[in-house]
Amino acid sequence: MAADTRVAVIGIVIEKDESVGALNEILHEYAAYIIGRMGIPYRERGINIVSIAIDAPQDTISALTGKIGKLPGISVKTAYSSVVTKHEE
Secondary structure (H helix, E strand, O other): OOOOEEEEEEEEEEOOHHHHHHHHHHHHHOHHHEEEEEEEEEOOOOEEEEEEEEEEOHHHHHHHHHHHHOOOOEEEEEEEEEEEEOOOO
C-alpha cells in the first residue's frame, strides 16, 4: 500500500562527534527516501551542520527525525513543504 509523500528539509546540528556513526547508520536506513545531503563542518565552533532533503510519507519523516533526536549531542528540526505527492493504491 503506497502512501502520500511530502518533501521536507531536515536540519541537523552535531555537537558530539561520537554520535556521527549512529547518525550515518540511521540515514542509511532511510536512503531510499533521501533526495540529497549536505554536510558542513564548522570548525571554529566545533560542530557539524547537516541538511537532508527528503521525499517520504510524513510518518516516515517523523520516525527518522525521532531516531535522530534521541542521539546524544545532536539537535534536529524539520521544515515541511506544502508539496504532497498523491499515490494511487
